[in-house]
Amino acid sequence: MRGWEFDQAVPERGYCWWYVDALSDDGRHGITIIAFIGTVFSPWYAWARRGGGGDPLNHCCINVSLYGSPSRWAMTDRQRWTVRRDENSFTVGPSGLVWDGNTLTISIDEVTAPFPGRLSGTVRLTPRALSTREFRLDAKGRHKWHPIAPRSRVEVELENPKLRWSGPSYFDTNAGAAPLEEDFQDWDWCRAPTPDATAILYNAQRRDGTSQSLALRVGNDGAVTDIAVPDPVELPKTLWRIARPTRSENGRASLVKTLEDAPFYSRSVIRTHLLGQDVTAVHESLELDRFANLAVQALLPVKVPRPFW
Numbered sequence: 001m002r003g004w005e006f007d008q009a010v011p012e013r014g015y016c017w018w019y020v021d022a023l024s025d026d027g028r029h030g031i032t033i034i035a036f037i038g039t040v041f042s043p044w045y046a047w048a049r050r051g052g053g054g055d056p057l058n059h060c061c062i063n064v065s066l067y068g069s070p071s072r073w074a075m076t077d078r079q080r081w082t083v084r085r086d087e088n089s090f091t092v093g094p095s096g097l098v099w100d101g102n103t104l105t106i107s108i109d110e111v112t113a114p115f116p117g118r119l120s121g122t123v124r125l126t127p128r129a130l131s132t133r134e135f136r137l138d139a140k141g142r143h144k145w146h147p148i149a150p151r152s153r154v155e156v157e158l159e160n161p162k163l164r165w166s167g168p169s170y171f172d173t174n175a176g177a178a179p180l181e182e183d184f185q186d187w188d189w190c191r192a193p194t195p196d197a198t199a200i201l202y203n204a205q206r207r208d209g210t211s212q213s214l215a216l217r218v219g220n221d222g223a224v225t226d227i228a229v230p231d232p233v234e235l236p237k238t239l240w241r242i243a244r245p246t247r248s249e250n251g252r253a254s255l256v257k258t259l260e261d262a263p264f265y266s267r268s269v270i271r272t273h274l275l276g277q278d279v280t281a282v283h284e285s286l287e288l289d290r291f292a293n294l295a296v297q298a299l300l301p302v303k304v305p306r307p308f309w
Contacts, residue, residue, distance in 0.1 A: 003130075003148035003173050004099045006090035013054035014177045015040045018090075018097065020106065020125055021191075021282050022154040022169035023269070029165050030067035030259060030282075031156060032267065033106055033123060035090055035097055036060055040180050041265070041291065042077040043300040049179060057083055061304075062095040064108055064119055065267075067259045070161045072119045074110035077306040102126065104171065108158075114302045121158030125169055128152060129222030135214060137204055138183045143176040150191060150198040150218040168193045170282070181288040183207050188245050192274050192281035196220060199274035199281075201230070201247050215247070217275060230274065235283075238266045244285045248272045256280065263299065264290035 003018075010016050015038030023030045038056025039045050045059035057080040066072040076093065084091040089098045094109035106123040127149030137143040147170075154169040170191050176183075187204040202214040215229045233253040235244035238261045246253050253272035260267035268283045290296055 003146045004104070005087050006085045006097070006099075007087050008175070010037045010056045010175070011177045012056070013049050013179060014038055014056055014175070015180075016056075016173065016175040018171070018173045020104070020123070020154070020169060020171050022123075022125075022152075022156070022167050023280070023282065024068070024156075024165040024167040026165075027280075028068050029156075029163070029167075030269070031123065031154075032063075032065040032067075032259075033108075034063040035092065036063065037083075037090075039063075039075075039077050039304075040176075041300075042304050042306075043297040044077045044304070044306045046179070046292075046297055055080065060092045062092050062097075062106075062108070062110070064095075064110055065260065066119065066158075066161075066163075070163070072112050072117070072161065073303065074108075074112045074119045075304050076110065076113075077304055079308075113305055118160035119158075120160045121156070121163075123157075124155045125149070125152050125171055126154075127171065127222075128220055131218060131222040131224050133224040135202075137202075137212065138206055139208060139210065140183075142178050142183060143174070143180070145172065145174050145202065147172045147200060147216070147218065147224065149222075150200060151193065151220060151222075170198070180286075181292040184288050186243075186285070186287045186289075188283070188285045190246055190270065190272070190281040190283040192272065192279035194275055194277050194279055197275055199227070199279065201274075203245065203247070213247075227275070233272070235268070235270060238285075240264075240266075242266045242285055242287055242290070244268060244270075244283065246270060246272060246281075246283055247274075249274060249276070262303075263296045264288070264293075
C-alpha cells in the first residue's frame with residue numbers, strides 16, 4: 001500500500017482516514033486536516049452503529065482545524081451521495097484531496113461550527129520522501145497505521161479567512177475494521193521534526209490489557225527505523241481533565257500551547273527531547289471511554305453537524 005489509495009475498501013463499521021498537520025515557520029499558525037471515510041469521532045456514525053447500521057461511506061467528512069489568529073473549526077458529517085473517490089482523489093461535498101504523484105492538494109470550502117462562517121482555500125503538501133512501512137496497532141490486526149510522509153512542507157493559502165503561510169508538515173493514514181472504542185482504551189501520539197529526521201511516538205492501551213509503544217525515526221529518504229522507547233513523562237491535564245502522557249529521552253517535557261481541548265481528545269504543541277535534541281512536537285491524546293459515553297456524544301453535534309439533504 002502506498003497510503004493514498006482513496007478508493008480502498010472500508011468494511012462495515014470500519015474507517016479510514018488521512019491526516020495532515022502543519023505548523024508555520026514562525027510558530028504563529030497551525031492547521032490540521034483529517035479526511036474521513038467512516039468519521040470515527042462523529043456521534044452520528046456512533047449512533048448508526050448502535051442501531052445496527054454502520055455504513056462508513058454514509059459518514060464521511062473533511063475536518064479542518066485552523067490554529068492561531070484567526071482560528072476556525074469545520075467538521076461536517078456528510079452522506080454517501082456527496083462522496084466521489086478514485087485512487088488519487090477523494091471529494092466530500094465541496095472539499096477534496098488530489099494526489100498528482102508529487103503533491104497532495106487539499107481544496108477546502110466548509111462551513112464552520114459552532115458559529116457558522118466560511119472556511120475556504122487551498123493547502124498543498126509536498127513530501128520530501130514517501131515511507132512504505134505499515135504498523136499494526138492491535139493484536140488482531142484490525143487497526144493499521146501508515147506514516148506516509150512524515151517529512152513534508154505545506155503551503156497554506158486561505159481565502160476565508162485571508163491567510164497565507166508555509167511550514168513543516170506531516171501526512172499519515174489510519175484504517176480499521178472496527179470502531180476504535182472496541183479495541184482501545186486510550187492512546188497518545190506525537191511527531192517532532194529535526195533538521196535531518198522526524199521522531200514519532202505512538203502509545204496505545206488496548207482493551208485486551210496489553211499496550212504498544214512505538215518510537216520511530218524517519219529520515220530524509222523516507223526510511224522508518226525503530227529507536228529506543230524514551231522515558232514516560234506526564235504533561236498537565238487539559239481543562240476537560242484529559243491526560244497528556246508523552247515520552248522524552250531526558251525525562252523532561254513541557255506544554256507550549258493547547259490547540260484542541262475536547263471532552264475526549266486533546267491536540268497540543270509541546271517541547272520534549274528526542275533524537276538527542278530539544279524539539280517542538282505536535283501531540284495528541286485520546287480517551288475512548290470518554291468518547292463512548294452517551295452524555296459526551298450528546299454534546300458533539302454542536303461541533304459535528306450533519307445535513308440531511
